[in-house]
Amino acid sequence: MTEIKLFCPATIANLSCGFDVLGLCLDNAGDEMIVRKVEQKGVRITKIIGADLPLETDKNVAGVAALAMLATLEVDCGFEIEIYKHIKAGSGIGSSAASAAGAVFGINELLGKPYSRKDLVQFAMQGEKLASGNAHADNxxxxxxxxxxxxxxxxxLDIIRIDSPEELFATVVHPQIExxxxxxxxxxxxxVSLKSAIMQWGNVGGLIAGLYTxxxxxxxxxLHDEIVEPLRSVLIPGFDLIKQTALENGALGSGISGSGPSIFALSRGKNTADQIAKAMSDVYEKMNLPYEIHVSKINPDGVRII
Amino acid sequence: MTEIKLFCPATIANLSCGFDVLGLCLDNAGDEMIVRKVEQKGVRITKIIGADLPLETDKNVAGVAALAMLATLEVDCGFEIEIYKHIKAGSGIGSSAASAAGAVFGINELLGKPYSRKDLVQFAMQGEKLASGNAHADNxxxxxxxxxxxxxxxxxLDIIRIDSPEELFATVVHPQIExxxxxxxxxxxxxVSLKSAIMQWGNVGGLIAGLYTxxxxxxxxxLHDEIVEPLRSVLIPGFDLIKQTALENGALGSGISGSGPSIFALSRGKNTADQIAKAMSDVYEKMNLPYEIHVSKINPDGVRII
Structure with a gap:
């Protein structure tokens, strides 16, 4: 196998109470990527469709993640990467993470899987460092x-993967602001106040318990955020109304996706998630604010070969 | 049934990362209590053995918890309570909680269980309020x-009960200081710093995940505490050495039990827990500091009829 085509999923980080520690994987929102093994050593980004991002390997999150990984291996080949972006940069649903994750996953597959998926996280984090200055792992x-x-x-680095309950769906609306x-x-x-911090870690514990049970x-x-949402939500047009609308339409909870401006809601069952999407759309239609919206089950696998 | 004899277990609150939210139940450390249904209305504490605590109902945690519960029910009888204290007050292993929990559990049984165990927590919390000024629930x-x-x-109030892994044991040493x-x-x-708070809720999430899996x-x-242990541990003689000794002898983790001065360690298997107990004892023997020590599996049931 010398070429592999990938689906690189969007992700929702933070999830209200879990600032900087929690995240989930979406199933039908994401980029595509082709990774090709070639004779010429090194990593080259040969094509980027759908976004105005740098082709220079060391300025591209996929390139930097790939280089971080290859620096730990002895290989006598190189790699070309084509990126087909569907997730908008700055949307708050892990655009850079999708590219970084796809690059290291693809190369790992083409090399016969020297690393586990969990091992690859540390390399993909280097792409995040390029994107935001912070090698975070929550996307x-x-x-x-x-x-x-x-x-x-x-x-x-200690990452715990938790299965999603099967009927859990996410609705994510991305207001097109920067x-x-x-x-x-x-x-x-x-x-932060000790009191708020205690409420926050009570909720993190509750969310983890809820997922397992x-x-x-x-x-x-x-799904409640004492600390970050009150400060950040004012930067997102219509946040309070979107969240209230989601809850009124049956959402289990709603909050800021990553660092925003996307807003997520979780719900039980696709019908409710669709209804929330419609109601959220109505809010931004009335505000005359362009938006994108996604309804997705939770992706159990992460990056996948297509 | 007009009389019931109870085992009222000691408990470990906080558990390092879970300040004010987490707790566990011990199996072989605790008080005994007799609760008796009588014709004369009201609640009377008729006997307290093993501790110098007030017999006046409204000054006794068991009495106050019982009154809080009975205020919500119409009953045409009263209750007498005898308390046999084995848990020392101020030990940090839930002495007041054991009495408050026992009183409401016993009365509930004698009344034919109008409340679930979870319902009873709110009444027992009123005993804690008397004891510490704070109606906390973590014991x-x-x-x-x-x-x-x-x-x-x-x-x-939202309390989640989580099963303990079967091989988990606690060792608790109580240095006899006030x-x-x-x-x-x-x-x-x-x-607290946001950075420390994030580490703390990462650990709370990890602990809950570890229990379920x-x-x-x-x-x-x-089992790591960024926030409280560094401040409180200086109040406990030999804390650093006891914790280090526990870890060197195979403890999974170790920290302050409740607000101290007791120090707990968790371990896998009774042999390790016993070995930790011996090593902790040696530390306090050498320091010439009186202590009590307990080794216990995690009690799956809570207060029980004996």
């Missing part, structure tokens, strides 16, 4: 592993 | 429900 981990992921620790990750981070406070109500009750 | 919940408990939220809960609380800071190593890796 690349679910993109590579599927389901839900918990980044328990960075030093050492919200830089750096701006979304600048509104955060570097200290497939307790949809508990998942919903735990 | 009364495991005392009533057994296993591990997570207090996801107080408003509304450490007032108020002093243990006064060293806490009311704000019976992943003893993950449980151990998650």
């Amino acid at each position: 690349v981990a679910p993109a590579l592993l599927g389901g839900f992921t918990l980044v328990r620790s960075y030093h050492p 919200l830089k990750t750096s701006d979304a981070r600048s509104v955060l406070k570097q200290t 497939k307790d949809y109500d508990l998942i919903g009750r735990s | 009364v919940a495991p005392a009533l429900l057994g296993g591990f408990t997570l207090v996801r939220s107080y408003h509304p 450490l007032k809960t108020s002093d243990a609380r006064s060293v806490l800071k009311q704000t 019976k992943d003893y190593d993950l449980i151990g890796r998650s």
Whole structure:
């Protein structure tokens, strides 16, 4: 096998209570990528369709992730990468993570899987570092592993994958505004009250318990963010109304996807997720704000060969 | 049935990362209590053996918890309570919680179980409020429900019970010093860094995941406290050495039990727990500090009839 075509999924990080530690993998929103093994050593980005991103390997998240991985291996070949972007950069559903995850997954497959999917997370994180200055794992981990992921620790890196309850669906609406990750981070406070922190880790515990026991109500009750959402949501037009609309239409919970501006809702069953999508759309239609919307089951596998 | 004899278990709250939200139930450390249905209405504490505690109903945690429960019911009888204390007050293993939990459990049984065990938590919390000024649930919940408990939220009260992996054992050493809960609380800071809070909720998530998947190593890796232990441990003589000794002797993790001064270690298997107990004892023997020590499996049931 010298060429592989991949689906590189979008992801939702943070999930309300789980700032910087939780994420989930979407199933029908994502990029495509072709990775090709070639004689000429090194990594080349040969094509990018759908986005205005740098072709230079060391300025491209897929390239940087690939180089980080190849620096740990002795290989006598090189790789070409074609990227077909469908996830918009800056959407808050893991656009850079999809590319970084796809690159390392594809190369790993073509090399006969020297690494496990979990091993690959550390390399994909280097792409995230290029994209945001921070080698975070809360998007690349679910993109590579599927389901839900918990980044328990960075030093050492310790990632726990958790199956999603089967009937869980995500609705994600992306208002077409620009919200830089750096701006979304600048509104955060570097200290939080102990009281809020306790409520937050109670909810993280509740969400994890809800996932293991497939307790949809508990998942919903735990999708609450004491700390980040109150600060960031003001940067997202219509956030309160979108969230309220999602809850009124049966969402288990709703919050900011990653650092925004996308807003997610989780629900039980596709019908409810579709209804929420329609209601969210109506809100942005009335506001005359362009948007994209996705309804997806939780992807159990992560990046996959197509 | 007009009289019931109970075992009222000791409990370990906080469990390193889970400050104010997590707790577990011990199996062979605890008080005994007799609850008797009588004609004369009201609640009377008729005997307390093993501790110098008030007999006045409204000054006794068992009495206050019982009154809180009976205020919600119409009953044409009263109750007498005898308390046989084995858990020392101020030990950090839920002495007041054991009495409060036992009182409401016993009365509930004698009344034909109008309430579930989970319902009883709110009444037992009123005993805790008398004891510490704070109606906390992280000891009364495991005392009533057994296993591990997570207090996801107080408003509304939302408690999740989690089974313990079967081979998990606790070792708890209680250095015989006085450490007032108020002093243990006064060293806490009311704000924490966002970075520490994120590490803490990553560990809470990891601990809950470890319990559901019976992943003893993950449980151990998650038993880490960024926030409270560094501040409180200085109040406990020999804390660092006891913890280090526990880890060197095979503990999965170790930390402060509740607000101290007791120190707990969790381990896989009774042999390891016994070995840790011996090693902890040696430390306090050499320091010439009186201590009590307990080795216990996790109690799956909570308060029980004996």
